[in-house]
Amino acid sequence: xxxxxxxxxxxxxxxxxxxxxxxxxxxxxxxxxxxxxxxxxxxxxxxxxxxxxxxxxxxxxxxxxxxxxxxxxxxxxxxxxxxxxxxxxxxxxxxxxxxxxxxxxxxxxxx
Amino acid sequence: xxxxxxxxxxxxxxxxxxxxxxxxxxxxxxxxxxxxxxxxxxxxxxxxxxxxxxxxxxxxxxxxxxxxxxxxxxxxxxxxxxxxxxxxxxxxxxxxxxxxxxxxxxxxxxxxxxx
Numbered sequence: 001x002x003x004x005x006x007x008x009x010x011x012x013x014x015x016x017x018x019x020x021x022x023x024x025x026x027x028x029x030x031x032x033x034x035x036x037x038x039x040x041x042x043x044x045x046x047x048x049x050x051x052x053x054x055x056x057x058x059x060x061x062x063x064x065x066x067x068x069x070x071x072x073x074x075x076x077x078x079x080x081x082x083x084x085x086x087x088x089x090x091x092x093x094x095x096x097x098x099x100x101x102x103x104x105x106x107x108x109x110x111x
Numbered sequence: 112x113x114x115x116x117x118x119x120x121x122x123x124x125x126x127x128x129x130x131x132x133x134x135x136x137x138x139x140x141x142x143x144x145x146x147x148x149x150x151x152x153x154x155x156x157x158x159x160x161x162x163x164x165x166x167x168x169x170x171x172x173x174x175x176x177x178x179x180x181x182x183x184x185x186x187x188x189x190x191x192x193x194x195x196x197x198x199x200x201x202x203x204x205x206x207x208x209x210x211x212x213x214x215x216x217x218x219x220x221x222x223x224x225x226x
Contacts (some may be wrong), residue, residue, distance in 0.1 A: 004153075033214075035217075041219060042115075042202065042217045042218055042219040042220055043154070043202065043204075043217040044217075045214055045215075045216065045217075048214065088153050088154075090153075096142055096161070096206060096208050096213040097159070097167065098144065098156035098159060098167060098170065099144075099146075099154070099156065099215060100156070101153030101154050101155070102153050103151070103152055103153045104152075104153050
């Protein structure tokens with residue numbers, strides 16, 4: 001079945017860039033998402049990218065997609081302590097269908 | 112406008128009991144999804160509705176789990192004869208089908224603890 005893999009932890013210093021990586025197995029993945037989850041809170045959609053795109057930039061966030069390698073990354077520029085959270089990569093093959101999530105990457109930002 | 116809401120926020124029950132978890136989607140969203148998130152894991156899909164009907168229930172783990180959405184808005188996830196392994200955060204999401212991405216917006220979840 002489909003699988004989404006992420007590294008479990010990332011630790012950075014405030015002001016540095018963070019790069020969170022994700023790989024997926026479903027070659028029919030059409031939509032790829034990044035969600036953020038803060039302690040005790042629900043999932044907040046950060047950004048998404050279509051499989052026919054290579055890159056998407058939204059303020060401090062840059063998403064890169066390598067469809068050949070089925071690799072997705074999220075770069076956060078000028079990381080702040082408020083960015084500390086768990087980041088989930090998710091994919092779906094069709095709009096409106098179930099999302100397949102990775103296990104999440106815990107980002108820890110130290111000042 | 113208001114986001115997705117879920118009640119209760121926390122539910123503690125005893126093994127073998129029946130529980131109901133409620134989800135109020137964003138007004139006008141036609142699709143509604145249930146996921147389950149165990150500690151240290153990502154959300155796992157359970158079931159999704161388009162309108163009143165279950166379009167995909169392939170994620171329900173067994174026949175103790177059932178969900179309804181009788182009027183195409185509020186949904187209730189029902190768990191019979193609860194087991195300790197059912198303890199998790201149950202997340203609900205909704206989306207406006209027909210949009211470019213059909214982005215799913217999540218509620219805060221219901222934390223279910225089965226003693």
